[in-house]
Amino acid sequence: MEPNLEEITVALSALESEMSSIPGEFAEILSHIHPDRLLSAQNLLKYLVLRKTDIQQLQNDLHLMGLSSLASCESHTHFQLQSTMERLGREFEVKDQSTAQYGSDRISQTGEVLFGHTHQEWPSSIMVTMDPAFLAKKHAIRDLLRNGMAVARINCAHDSEEVWEKMILRIRKESAQENIECKIHLDLAGPKLRVVLLQKGKEEGKVKIKQGQTIWLAESQEKFSKKDVVISPGEPGVISALKVGERVFIDDGLIMATVEELLERGVRLKIARDSSKKSKIKAEKGINFPDSDLPISSLTDYDIACLPFVMSHADTVGFSFVRKASDLQKLREELASFSSDVPPVILKIETKEAVDNLPHLLLEGMKHPHFGVMIARGDLAVEIGFERLVEIQEEISWLCEAAHTPVIWATQVLESLHKSGIASRAEITDAGRASMAECIMINKGDHTLQVLKTLREIAERSRSLKMKNRLVFRELGIAKNFFQSRSS
Template sequence: MTGSESLDFIKKELISLEKNMAAEVANKSGIIESLHKDQKEAGKNLVEYLSVRNRDLRILQDALHIHGLSSLASSESHIRRQVQAILERLGETIPTEHIDICDFSFSKKKIDEKSHLLFGNKTIPSIPSLMVTFDSGFADSYALIKSLLENGMNVARINCAHDDEATWSKMINKLRKASKRTGIDCKVYMDLAGPKIRTVLLGKGKDKGKVKVKEGELIWLAEEAKGFGQDDVVISPNVPGIIGFLKKGDRVYIDDGVIRATVEKTKSGKAGIRITRISSEKSQIKAEKGINFPDTLIQIPSLTDFDKACLPFICENADLVGYSFVRNAADISNLQTELTAISETPPLMIVKIETPEAVSNLPSLLMEGMKQKAFGVMIARGDLAVEIGFERMGEIQEEILWICEAAHVPVVWATQVLESLNKSGMATRSEITDAGQSANAECVMINKGDHTIEVMETLKDILQRSAEHRVKKRFRFRQLKIAERFLKS
C-alpha cells in the first residue's frame, strides 16, 4: 500500500483539514456573528466547506474510498462533523465539547425548514417543489390555474418585466380563489425585471424592427444615431452608460448568444463591434433582443427605478421576490432596505445567479442573504449560460449547488426545463436527462408554454424515479477558485 493510501496519511490529512476549518471560522467570526440567529450554524458550515474546497483533496478521497470510509462527497451540508466522524472510526477521540452539532440530521432539518418557509407545502414530499411561470393569459383562466394546483404547482411565478399591476392582480385573485376552493396552498413569487439590456435599432432597419447583418461586418453600439450614415447598423443597448464601460477585445452577445461580436474600437459614446459568428440561418438582429457583455464589468444598479415602483405591490401581494442580475452583497442589502421601508414583514428574497460576477461573489451573496431568517438562490441558467459560456454551464451549476448546500440555502433550478415539450409537445432526450438533474435542487421552475400540464406530469414522473435512485452523487474535491477568493477577502 502506498503512503498516500495508508491510514496514517488519512488521519494526518483529516486532522489538518479540521484545524484549517477552525482557523477559517475564527477568521470569519465577525461575518458569522452578523447572520440571523437561525443561520449562524449554516454560515459556520459554509466557511468550513470553503476551507475544505480551498485544497485539492482528490488523493485523500481516493485513499478514503479504498479503505471503505466516507470520501467526503455529499457532505457539503455537514462537512466538519463528517471529518470528525471519520476520525472517530480511525480511533481518534473527539472531546464532547468539540463535536460539531451540524451533522447530517441537523442540516437536513434546517434545509427542509427553510425550503418550507420559501416554497410552502409539497404535494409529493420526495421531489422538489414546482414553480410555474404565469403569463397574461392566466389572468382570464381560472380553470387552468385550478388544474395547475391540482397537478402539483407549489409556487406561481409572475414576471414583473411583463404586463402590469392590473393583470398581476387578476392572476393572483384567481390563484387565491382556486387555492381556497381546492384547499391547496400556493406561494406567489414575483420577479423584479432588473436592468433591461435590450437591442434598440437606431439606424438601418429601425422602421422594420430588424436588420440584416453578416459575419465579419462592423456594426455600432451607441446611445443615439447622431453621426452615423444611413447604411450603418446602429444599436442602442437601452441602458444609459453601458457603452462607456466597454473596452477593446470585450465580447458582445446578442439574442442569447445567437450573434457574437467583439469590440474593435471605442469612441466617445459609441463602440464598433465586429460580428464573429452568427448561429442562425436568419442573419438578422431584431429589436428587443437581449445583449450580454460577459467580459465587461458594468457598474449599473441591479435595482432599477421601475423595480422600486413595483415593490409596494409586491410587498402587499407576494410571498417571495426574485432579484435579477445581482452582482454583489451590497445589491442584496439595498433591496432589503427598500423592502423593510415598505413592510414590516416583506416577502422573502430569491437571489438570481445569472452573471459571472455573481458566481465569483456567491459566498458573499449567501452571507448577506443569511442575515434574514430564510432566503433562496435561483440558478438562472438562461443568461448565466450566455455570460459564462455554454460549455461551462454544467460545471458552474454543480458548484452553485454544492456551495448553497453548504450554506443550507434552498435552490431553484430554472430556465428551459423541458422547454421543447412545453412549446411543441415533444421533449428531446437531453431535456429528459437535464430534468433528472434538477432533482438536486429544492424547487424546479417551469417556463410558460402550451403544454404546461403535460410538462408537470412528465417532470413529476422523472423526479420521482430519480428520487428512488439517489439523493446526491459522489464528487471529487479539486480546489475551487470561489473558495480561495472568499477566504482571502
C-alpha cells in the same frame, strides 16, 4: 500502491484545524448572521475551506481504505471530517453540530417557508410562470393546482399591476376552494439590457449581419450614415464602461461580437460568430457583456416603483441580476421602508459576477432567517459560456447545500415539451437533474399540464438515485477566490 496512513492523517488534521479556526477567524462576519442561521454560515465557511484545495488524492486514499471520501459532505462538512478521523483513532471532545440531519432539516424548513408544503406525492415543489391567458380559461388555475403547482410566479417585467392583481386574486380564490396551498412569487425585472436599433433596420425592427462585419454600439445615431448598423443597449453608462477585447453577446449568445475600437461617437464591434438561423439582429433581443464591469444598479427605478405592489401581495421576491452582497442589502432596505415584515428574497444567479460573489451573497442572505437561490440558466449560460454551464450549476448547488439554502432550478426545463408537446431525450435527462433541487421553475408554454405530469413522473424516479453519486473534489475556484479576497 497502498495508501499512506500517516499522510492521510496529516492531511485530515490540517483541514480539521483550519475548520476549527473558522468561528474565531470570521467572528465579525458571523456576528451579523441571524441566530437561526449561524450553524449554516459556519458550515458554508468550513465547506469553502475544504473546496479551496485539491483533495482528489486524499479522497481516493480514503476510499481505498473503506472510509468516507467526503464526497457528500456539503451539509455537514466538519462533522463528516471529524467522523472520518474518529475511525482512524482520533478523539474529539466537541463534535461539530452541523450533522447531515441538521442540514437537511434546515433546508426543508426554509423550503416550506418559500414554497409551501410539498405535495405529498411530489419530491420537489413546482413554480409555474403565470400567463395572462390563464385568466380566459375557466379551470386553468384549478388544473395547475391539482397537478402540482406549489408556487405561482409573476414576472414583473411583463404586463401591468392590474393584470398581476387579477392573476393573484384568481390564484388565491382557486387555492382556497381547492384547499391546495400556493405561494405567490413576484420576480423583479432587473436591468435586462435589450437591443435598440438606431439606424439601419430601425423601421423593420431587424437588420441583416454577417460574420466578420463591423457594427456599432452607440448612444445615438448621430455621426453615422444610414448604411451603418448601429445598436444601443438601451441603458446609459454601458458603452463608456467597455474595453477593447471584451465580448458582447446578442440574442441569448447566438451572435458574438468583440470590442475593436473605442471612439467618441461609439464603440466599434466586429461580429466574431453568428449562429442565428437568419443572420439578423432583432430589436428587443437580449444583449450581454460578460467581460465588462458595468456601472448599472441591479435594482432599477422600475423595480423600486414595483415594490409597494410587491409588499402587498408577494410571499417571496425574486431579485433579478443580483451581483454582489450590497445589492441584496439595498433591496432589503427598500422593502423594509414599507414594512418590517419583509418577504423572503430569492437570489437569481444569472451573471458571472454573481457566481464569483456567491459565498458573499449567501452570507448576506443568512442575515435573515429565510432566503433562497434560483439558478437562472438562461442569461447565466450566456454570461459564463454554454460549455461551463454544467460545471457552474453544480457548483452553485453544492454551495447552497453547504449554506442549508433551498435551490430553484430554472430556465428551459422541458422547454420542447412545453412549446411543442414533444420532449427531447436531452431535456428528459436535464429534468431528472432538476428534480434534485428543492423547487423547479417552468416558463410559459402551451402544454403546461403535460409538463407538470411529466416532471412528477421523472421526479419520483430520479429522487431515489440522488445519494448514489460519489464526487471528486478538485479545488473550487469560487472557494479559493473567497479566501484570496480576504487576504488581499
